[in-house]
Amino acid sequence: MDLVFIFSRLFKWFCISIEEVSHLNVKNKKIEKSMLRIIARKNTFDNKLTFGAIVLTIIIAISLITGLFLIQIGNRTAEQKVLSQMQQVSIANLTTSKIEELQKNKLIEELVPYKSGFEILIDNKKIQAVYMPNNTEVIHTYRILKGNAPIDKNEVVINENLLQLLNKEIGDELEVSNNDGIFEKFIITGICENVSSTGSFFYVSQRYAEEGKLFTEIPYMALIRINNAEIMNIVEFENTIYDMADKYDIDRKEIYFNSKFLGSLGDESSFGMTFIYITHDQEEALTMSDRIAVMHQGHFEQIGTAKEIYENPQTKFVASFIGESNIFEANVDTIEGTDLGLTMENGKVRAKGEGFVKEEIVYISVRPENTHLSDKPVDGFTLKGIVKDQIYVGSVLKTIVELPNGKEVKVNNHPDATVYPDGTAVSVYWEPDKAVVIHTKEDKMYDAIEDAVLK
Numbered sequence: 001m002d003l004v005f006i007f008s009r010l011f012k013w014f015c016i017s018i019e020e021v022s023h024l025n026v027k028n029k030k031i032e033k034s035m036l037r038i039i040a041r042k043n044t045f046d047n048k049l050t051f052g053a054i055v056l057t058i059i060i061a062i063s064l065i066t067g068l069f070l071i072q073i074g075n076r077t078a079e080q081k082v083l084s085q086m087q088q089v090s091i092a093n094l095t096t097s098k099i100e101e102l103q104k105n106k107l108i109e110e111l112v113p114y115k116s117g118f119e120i121l122i123d124n125k126k127i128q129a130v131y132m133p134n135n136t137e138v139i140h141t142y143r144i145l146k147g148n149a150p151i152d153k154n155e156v157v158i159n160e161n162l163l164q165l166l167n168k169e170i171g172d173e174l175e176v177s178n179n180d181g182i183f184e185k186f187i188i189t190g191i192c193e194n195v196s197s198t199g200s201f202f203y204v205s206q207r208y209a210e211e212g213k214l215f216t217e218i219p220y221m222a223l224i225r226i227n228n229a230e231i232m233n234i235v236e237f238e239n240t241i242y243d244m245a246d247k248y249d250i251d252r253k254e255i256y257f258n259s260k261f262l263g264s265l266g267d268e269s270s271f272g273m274t275f276i277y278i279t280h281d282q283e284e285a286l287t288m289s290d291r292i293a294v295m296h297q298g299h300f301e302q303i304g305t306a307k308e309i310y311e312n313p314q315t316k317f318v319a320s321f322i323g324e325s326n327i328f329e330a331n332v333d334t335i336e337g338t339d340l341g342l343t344m345e346n347g348k349v350r351a352k353g354e355g356f357v358k359e360e361i362v363y364i365s366v367r368p369e370n371t372h373l374s375d376k377p378v379d380g381f382t383l384k385g386i387v388k389d390q391i392y393v394g395s396v397l398k399t400i401v402e403l404p405n406g407k408e409v410k411v412n413n414h415p416d417a418t419v420y421p422d423g424t425a426v427s428v429y430w431e432p433d434k435a436v437v438i439h440t441k442e443d444k445m446y447d448a449i450e451d452a453v454l455k
Helices: 002-084 096-103 161-165 206-211 236-246 259-264 282-288 306-311 315-323 441-454
Strands: 089-094 108-122 125-131 144-147 156-159 175-177 183-192 201-203 220-226 254-259 292-296 299-304 326-336 339-342 348-352 361-366 372-374 384-392 397-402 408-413 426-427 436-439
Touching: 125 206, 125 441, 156 220, 156 299, 161 183, 161 201, 183 201, 201 259, 201 282, 236 254, 236 282, 254 259, 282 306, 282 372, 282 408, 282 436, 292 306, 299 306, 299 315, 315 361, 315 436, 326 348, 339 361, 348 436
Parallel strands: 125 201, 156 183
Antiparallel strands: 089 220, 089 254, 108 125, 108 175, 108 220, 144 183, 156 201, 175 183, 292 299, 326 339, 326 361, 339 348, 361 436, 372 426, 384 397, 384 426, 397 408
16 A cells, blocks of 8 residues: 555656646747747847938938038029129110110110219218119119109109118208319109118219219110020120120220129030130130130240130230230349349339349330329339329229320229329339239340350
8 A cells, every 4th residue: 555655656756747847848839939029029120220310310311411402492593693683795985875775776685874974972971873774684683672763853863772872761962072172962752672781872863964074974884684694605795795786886995794694694514515606705705615725926925714814914005905904025133033133124123933034135024903103202113104194983982193205104993992083193103912023035035146246
């Protein structure tokens, strides 16, 4: 009995153990499955996060690219809007009759007559007097904010800057004078927007532009837009303007192209090709070309960019052919590094240059805009002359000075610069680095003669 009991207990314990082990295995399998589910869920979550980050990055990138594209389009649209309200070309020194002839030309989309007077004084303050109509259709001139445009001869509109400067209102009287002591009285009929943040302007009527004392002698400038000009390339547009100028006997030197508009037109770069354009018009060459080759008597005198050729001519011909220039013949006296002391027939001057030797005969080229006048002695310069004539052309005051030998020197200054009356004795000078010193063919010829004699 005891053995049977013991075996039965052992068998029961064995069965219980097997059952517990089976339960444990099942439990372990359940745990493993749960772990796998957790890991799978975690991987799925991580994958979702990674995928979400990638999608978000793509969305941000697309948004940035789209934003930049829209900004570029917006800038282009804003630029096109500005260009659509600007003149494409201006023609200076026109009479009333010439303005009327041009206005009948069917090529012209709009022509705005314009006059800019001398700076005048109002309560000892310098003000710019202007005539242009305000009721233009395309070209933006000035916009009246309050009141009315000037109609009668004594009516004016002033801008907001001038309003604050003078503390005036519509209906107030303005007394105006110029440098010649001519006085005029005007009535303010309107206030207009500022065309610049600092400029003070007042706008006269068409009657005053034609008959007024301050404007009678001033020629018109025409601000012009051409029909369908925006679909032309630069060559087509400029030829259109030049043909029109020739038709009305207008000097091409009086034509001023709007560089911003020219820049918006298609040119040879649009076709991926290089064009050689031959012209005798120097302004046309400077405006249209990436590089310019100046030829004289079948030889290239100089090849370079417009800036290089204008500012650093290598020969006398280039200096005289491209733009205006004062050209003097001189002898090199002293050399200190790049500083040159030179003697001319009419006096001593200074310049800068390299590759020159003492006693060498050279040319000195100085542009009118770099030539200055003084009623006092200038260090390093003894070039004297007499003011012969002065010509006001709007943005530039051109002065002619006659030297003792009869040679004339051209000086272009801003109208605000000191004005010397005709007959005034002045010193002519320039900044030494603004003068271009050029080797002469004569000097090379003398060297050849000397070499032949010495041999």
